[in-house]
Amino acid sequence: MDATNTLPAARASVPAAVSRVRPGRRIADRILIVSSTLATAIGIVVLGSILLMLIVEGVKGFSPMLFVEPTPGPGSVGGGIANAILGSLVLTFIGIVVATPIGLMAGTYLAEYGRSSKLADLIRFLNDILLSAPSILIGLFVYTLMVRPMGTYSGWAGGVALAIIATPVIVRTTEDMLRLVPATQREAGAALGAPPSVVIRSITWRGASAGIVTGIILALARIAGETAPLLFTALNNNSWFNANLLGGIPNLPVMIYQFALSPYPNWQQLAWAGALLITVTILALSVVARVLVKSERAR
Known part of the structure; x- marks a missing residue:
């Protein structure tokens, strides 16, 4: 009760x-x-x-002369940033050409061959460290590795420094995109008697192509505005660079850094124009990467 x-x-x-x-x-x-x-x-x-x-x-600071004339000397009037634009394009091209095959093959190994092996886990751990490493340390590393033995700054050293920064981005994106490819597609290729290398080239790479390209574009945007590693490797130059890429190589990031700190109003204006140009370029690359990601998800 x-x-x-x-x-x-x-x-x-x-x-x-x-x-x-x-x-x-x-x-x-x-x-x-x-x-x-x-x-x-x-x-x-x-x-x-x-x-x-x-x-x-x-x-x-935008004018037609900006894209046709080289950077002016101290106290000069006029001038442009054509040599810095061309130098940045060359350095970025070297960096992405070196990083792409290395990142693609390493990401393929992690997703297709290594999987959960101890070596793959070690590679992922080191890749994560490299992904978050300060870029100035990479510049110092390449300076010790290439600049000091060669006795001069060079575009080759700058390209290698940018490649080291871009590689972990491509590795991570490639592995993630390849893991999104359904296992049934790999099994179908193996059922037809295709070896793993053929399955990777003809099926998994093709299925993840948009995502892999997106990773390359993101890596390109990542290194386009890097300044610290170029200070130790390519430095800068107020004139056109040599065809052998030896000596100081003009580039937008270092030019912006040096001109922004200068006492000359003309240099400061060119620094603003160069900063806007880099920002618009990175924004465009990021938009392209997002469009590719959306198209990949829609598939």
Whole structure:
């Protein structure tokens, strides 16, 4: 009889407890929403202010001469950044050409051959370390490895430094994209008697081609604005570079760094224009990468 009486009382106490808990949860939920919205607004305002300042100052330096004349000497009037643009294109091209086959083959090994082996785990661990390593340390490494023995700065050293930075990005993206290819496709190729190398070339690479290209584009955007490693490898030059790529190589990131700190208004204006050009280029590469990712997901 006592137990029968206590049951309704217990049930009656449940709504009361819930009613006491719900206001606290609602308050916490509102606090979280307001905090998240405020943090997002602060980030948008800061980023928008930076982009607005870059556009306003960078557009002032844009002119037809910007893309046809080399960087001027100290105190000179006029000039452009044509040599820096060409030098950056050459350095980026060397870096991505060296990094792409290495990253593609390493990512293929991790996804297709190594899988969960101890060697694959070690490679992934080292790749993650390299992915987060400060770029200035990579510049110092290449300086010790190439610049000091050669006795001069060079575009080859700059390209190798950029390749080291781009490689882990391509490795990670390639492995992830190949793992997304259904195992049934590999099994179908093996059932037809195709060896693993043929299955990889004809099926898995083709199925993950858009994702792999996206990783290469992301790596390209990653190294396009790197400054620290080029300070120790390619340095800079206010004139056109040699065909053998020996000596200082003009490039946009180092040019922006040096001209922005100079006391000459003309150099500072060219630095703003170069910064806007790099930003627009990286933005375009990022948009292309996102479009490719969406097309890959749609498939």
